[in-house]
Amino acid sequence: MNAISKTIDPVWGESDVTSPKGAGDENFPVGSLLFAKANRAHVTAYYNFARVIDDMVDNATLSADAKIARLKGMEEVIRGEREALYRADAQTAAILRRHLLQTGVPLETATDLITAFVQDAVKNRYGNWDELLGYCRFSANPVGRFLLLLHGEKVETLPLSDALCSALQVLNHLQDVTGDLKTLNRSYLPQDMLDAEGAKVEDVLLARSKPGLRRVFDHLLDEVDHLNREASALPGLVRDRRMRAYCAVVVALSQRLATRLRREDPVAGRVKLGRGDGVLAFAKGARTLIG
Incomplete structure (x- = not known):
């Protein structure tokens, strides 16, 4: 008697592959009060x-x-x-x-x-900054747009939100620069920046950053600083008080993470925000609520 074979849906596959990661793994407050x-x-x-x-x-x-x-x-x-x-x-x-x-x-x-x-x-490599920003346009910017449109905010807020979300995405790429290459063979470091500094994608697998790779990180952080400066005007345009406070918190978190990545080496270990960073960012959001 022939066994009845299990049919596997070609779209959904055999099993759920969802990871145990949760809101605590994010750089911004998910499901915030x-x-x-x-x-x-x-x-x-x-x-x-x-x-x-x-x-x-x-x-x-x-x-x-x-x-x-x-x-x-x-x-x-x-x-x-x-x-x-x-x-x-x-x-x-x-x-x-x-x-x-x-x-x-x-x-x-x-x-x-x-x-x-x-x-x-x-796709697992990026040629230049503009190509990386094009990826962020789809991978990160929709999140901010969802939140602002959910709260009934004006379309004028969206470009500033895009700047903030792109900054956060690049910061996340820098945090995970070693793990992405090691586990997924994926790198978001722009090849033209690597070439200009005599660095290679594989340098992220070393024990610590070589000088050329460190300069690539700093070039990316220069771009992030520009995005964060643009995004700093976002809370002032948001009408909903709670959403305005949330935006102020996330802007502060983005700025603080960029500062940490300037000081610390993401190749030597994953750079992440500490409790103190969160307290200061939430204090900034609270001031926005009061103001």
Whole structure:
């Protein structure tokens, strides 16, 4: 008697590959109490979806084709073109679609993230700063746009939010510069900066940064400082008091992380914000609420 073979859906694959990472792994306060209570469930739905698609593309056991199939499946669910598999990872897309339709926030704030992660599945090197910013436009900027549009903010706030989110994305790349190459063979260091300083992508695997690589980090941090200066005007344009405070906190966290990455070596060990950084950033947000 022949055994009945298990059919594996070519879109969703055999199993959920979601990682145990949570909100504590982020550089910004996820599900913050600064958000109005009525908006927290919407933010949580968005975060859960973003975490799942990030896990899909970073999973080392999946082929590029399998990653893209899953990501495209998630996009089709968001657009209402496919039913989600009744499994935790796929259901995050179905849940988020309901929240987006309820709030009127554009579906593109979710599907643009998928565009970036599909790119991650097939592209692992970047030629220059503009190319890296083009990636941030899809991988990070939609997050800020989602939050601002959810809170009914004006479109004038979006370019400043884009600057902040791009800064945070580049800072995250610097934090993970060794791990990304070691586990995913992926580097976001612009090749033209490396060439100009006589550095190589593989230098991030050494015990500490060589002088040329350190200069590349500093060049990137110069660009981040420019983005952070632009983003510093964001809280003053935000009308919702809670969202204004949140933006002030995140701007402060971005600035403090950039300062830490100037002082510390991300090759020698992952540079991250400490408790004191968080306290000072939240104090800045509190002053914005009072003002």
